[in-house]
Amino acid sequence: MPQTTLSSSRLATLLLVTVTAVWGSTFFLIRDLVEHVPPADFLAVRFAIAAVAMGIVFRRQTLALSRQDVVTGVGLGVLYGGAQLLQTVGLAHTDASVSGFVTGTYVVLTPLFAAALFRDRIAGSTWLAVGLATAGLAILSLRGLSIGYGEALTLGSAALYALHIIGLGRFSQPHTATGLATVQAGVIAVVCAAGAVPDGVTLPADGGQWASLVYMALIAGAVALWAQTWAQSHLTATRAAIVMTLEPVFAALFAVLLGGEVLTARMLLGGALVLAAMYLVELLGRRTPVVSAEEDPPAELLHHEV
Numbered sequence: 001m002p003q004t005t006l007s008s009s010r011l012a013t014l015l016l017v018t019v020t021a022v023w024g025s026t027f028f029l030i031r032d033l034v035e036h037v038p039p040a041d042f043l044a045v046r047f048a049i050a051a052v053a054m055g056i057v058f059r060r061q062t063l064a065l066s067r068q069d070v071v072t073g074v075g076l077g078v079l080y081g082g083a084q085l086l087q088t089v090g091l092a093h094t095d096a097s098v099s100g101f102v103t104g105t106y107v108v109l110t111p112l113f114a115a116a117l118f119r120d121r122i123a124g125s126t127w128l129a130v131g132l133a134t135a136g137l138a139i140l141s142l143r144g145l146s147i148g149y150g151e152a153l154t155l156g157s158a159a160l161y162a163l164h165i166i167g168l169g170r171f172s173q174p175h176t177a178t179g180l181a182t183v184q185a186g187v188i189a190v191v192c193a194a195g196a197v198p199d200g201v202t203l204p205a206d207g208g209q210w211a212s213l214v215y216m217a218l219i220a221g222a223v224a225l226w227a228q229t230w231a232q233s234h235l236t237a238t239r240a241a242i243v244m245t246l247e248p249v250f251a252a253l254f255a256v257l258l259g260g261e262v263l264t265a266r267m268l269l270g271g272a273l274v275l276a277a278m279y280l281v282e283l284l285g286r287r288t289p290v291v292s293a294e295e296d297p298p299a300e301l302l303h304h305e306v
Contacts, residue, residue: 013235016227016231016235019227020243020247020250022219024251024252024253026220030042036205038199039091040195040196042213047081047188047189049218050185050217051182051185051186055186058179062179062182065176065179069176072167073184077188077190078191081189081192085191086154086160087103087154087157090102094154098150099150099154100251101138102155103161104137104248105134106244107134110165114166114169114237126239126280129242129277132276133242136272136274139266140248140267140274162237168228169237177226180229181226182226243281253271
């Protein structure tokens with residue numbers, strides 16, 4: 001593997017880990033904010049701010065996209081926006097801990113969908129990493145699981161997240177990542193607004209709520225969406241999905257450091273299993289490239305491995 005390609009892959013992994021840390025830092029902020037602003041309204045305003053900011057900063061890169069790139073961005077945005085809405089509605093009908101675990105099942109659905117849709121061959125070490133990550137998620141999140149309306153909606157959101165991850169891994173390229181992320185942000189805002197507008201849009205009530213929302217819009221929204229899109233132009237979908245299971249680990253860490261929660265044995269064991277999955281996919285998995293059964297990859301894509 002060329003050194004430059006290996007360096008890009010490692011940088012992409014590091015960037016995606018940073019994104020999950022940022023996402024994890026928002027959990028206690030969202031918990032407080034949605035007590036005053038309905039979830040769909042919060043999502044619509046958050047991604048509208050992100051889309052406007054990205055449109056201004058990345059105007060040139062967005063206008064440089066081909067028509068096919070724009071269509072790809074629209075499709076990916078619809079998937080992500082739909083996942084956000086399903087997850088939000090599902091959360092109103094199930095416990096947050098159960099929602100977190102069911103959402104995290106995208107780590108299992110991603111390789112399954114990749115194998116079914118594109119006939120990708122997944123390395124044995126990757127399946128082991130998927131199992132470890134899923135077990136870690138269960139230990140971190142579950143306090144019992146019942147299947148009902150909320151869980152079904154949340155599972156639907158996990159399926160859409162998995163398809164979004166696969167789409168990014170398949171279609172995102174380094175030179176289009178910035179524009180692609182901007183198109184996605186705009187479409188996500190429209191999709192979320194469609195869920196918010198019928199009942200009217202409620203805005204934050206004070207400066208503290210606006211500060212939280214702006215942070216989640218610009219840092220956990222615009223910057224994170226750009227970073228994920230760029231990182232996945234250098235990583236396979238399954239590898240990215242396993243890296244992103246670090247989100248609940250960071251959420252637990254920030255809950256202990258900033259939210260006043262107590263560190264428990266469950267947190268330590270669950271986090272250790274997720275980190276073990278990261279070790280497998282990052283160090284052992286890179287020895288076995290994923291190759292589509294349809295064709296041999298070009299040389300520049302040989303770093304797409306898990």
